[in-house]
Amino acid sequence: MITLLPIVALGFFLGVRHATDPDHVIAVTTIVSRQQSIRQAALIGILWGLGHTVTILAVGSAIILFGLVIPTRVGLSMEFSVGLMLVLLGVLNLSGIMRWIMEAFTPMHSEQHFLPHGRRELSHIHSKGHGSRKRGDTEDATLAGWLHRTFGRMGFFQVVRPLTVGIVHGLAGSAAVALLVLTTIRVPSWAVFYLLVFGAGTVAGMMLITAAIAAPFKFAGSRFARLNRGLGLASGFVSLAFGLFIVYQMGFVNGLFSNNPLWVPR
Numbered sequence: 001m002i003t004l005l006p007i008v009a010l011g012f013f014l015g016v017r018h019a020t021d022p023d024h025v026i027a028v029t030t031i032v033s034r035q036q037s038i039r040q041a042a043l044i045g046i047l048w049g050l051g052h053t054v055t056i057l058a059v060g061s062a063i064i065l066f067g068l069v070i071p072t073r074v075g076l077s078m079e080f081s082v083g084l085m086l087v088l089l090g091v092l093n094l095s096g097i098m099r100w101i102m103e104a105f106t107p108m109h110s111e112q113h114f115l116p117h118g119r120r121e122l123s124h125i126h127s128k129g130h131g132s133r134k135r136g137d138t139e140d141a142t143l144a145g146w147l148h149r150t151f152g153r154m155g156f157f158q159v160v161r162p163l164t165v166g167i168v169h170g171l172a173g174s175a176a177v178a179l180l181v182l183t184t185i186r187v188p189s190w191a192v193f194y195l196l197v198f199g200a201g202t203v204a205g206m207m208l209i210t211a212a213i214a215a216p217f218k219f220a221g222s223r224f225a226r227l228n229r230g231l232g233l234a235s236g237f238v239s240l241a242f243g244l245f246i247v248y249q250m251g252f253v254n255g256l257f258s259n260n261p262l263w264v265p266r
Contacts, residue, residue, distance in 0.1 A: 007185070011194045015201020018173070019049070019209055022106050023246065024084055026239050027165050030089040030212050033235040036218045044162045045210030046203055051166025052173075053199030059174035060181070060195045064188050070175050073256065075263040078172045080250040086243025093236030165169050176265035 004247075025096040028048055032041040070078075177198065178191075185191040219232055255261040 005189060007194050008197050008220045011197030012044055014202035015198040015203075016205035016208075017196070019202050019205030020172075020179075022024050023086065023242065024048075024206070025170055025209060025213075026242050027169065027233075028162070028206065029085060029087060029213050029235045029239045030086075030093045030239045031165065031226075032214045033093060033217060033232040035214050038214045038218060040158075041214030043212040044158070045206040045208070047162040048166035048210070049199070049203030049206040051163040052170040052202055052206075053196075055167050056174045056177055056199055056202075057192075059171065059248030060178035062193075063175065064177040064191045070265075071101060072261045072263040075175060075265060076250050076254055076256040076261050078168075079254075079263070080247060080256055081168055082172045083243045083246030083250060085165060088243075089165075089240070089242055090236045090240030093156050093239065094233060114120075130207050179265055193266065212234075236242060 014213060031048075032044055034112075035041045035044065059068075060071075063070075177195065181191045181194050185194055217228060250256050254263060
């Protein structure tokens with residue numbers, strides 16, 4: 001008989017372990033290599049995990065509930081897209097374009113202003129007097145105010161990028177995860193619930209990983225600028241090399257561009 005606790009425990013811890021896959025770690029490393037805030041790095045990990053979970057849950061549920069079969073060439077194409085994404089992240093990192101994009105799409109400090117009492121408020125126009133300050137305090141306490149303070153400072157590009165990368169990784173890994181669940185859990189509703197718990201574990205694992213990755217960059221950035229640049233370049237080279245390896249493996253070894261493609265979900 002299936003019980004709740006084993007499914008929750010197994011799904012969560014396997015999700016945490018899934019976050020440590022090499023292609024996942026390499027991708028988020030290129031994203032947080034320019035990030036010297038551990039808190040924002042952890043948020044980037046959460047966004048990656050959410051994007052990953054959305055596609056795992058959507059595609060995995062279709063496989064479990066409706067018997068969706070992913071064609072071999074489509075499966076290889078999803079894996080191939082991960083390689084292309086790693087190549088792109090590596091090139092952007094090495095060329096310095098990444099820093100330019102981040103600066104272009106990150107809100108400037110000038111968009112925020114300070115009241116005479118020194119407390120930073122939301123980025124909108126206040127009327128004079130302490131009454132408006134209290135209204136700002138109320139807005140800060142709302143969910144919208146929290147979202148503004150948390151993600152507004154990151155900028156549009158910093159929010160969309162990890163979400164997109166997570167979605168691509170989720171597409172590439174959804175078939176393997178769903179098939180693994182089907183071999184152990186025969187009840188469809190429990191299998192879908194497992195995917196949800198698995199996603200929660202992935203979010204938690206990636207949040208911890210990105211925070212840990214950002215720590216040396218923060219340390220080096222505040223003390224050794226040259227070392228910080230070296231770490232950033234190293235992450236770009238690793239991403240580029242690993243991406244090219246995946247592209248070669250999926251495109252030529254597994255035969256995406258041949259008449260006899262071979263794909264085993266993993």
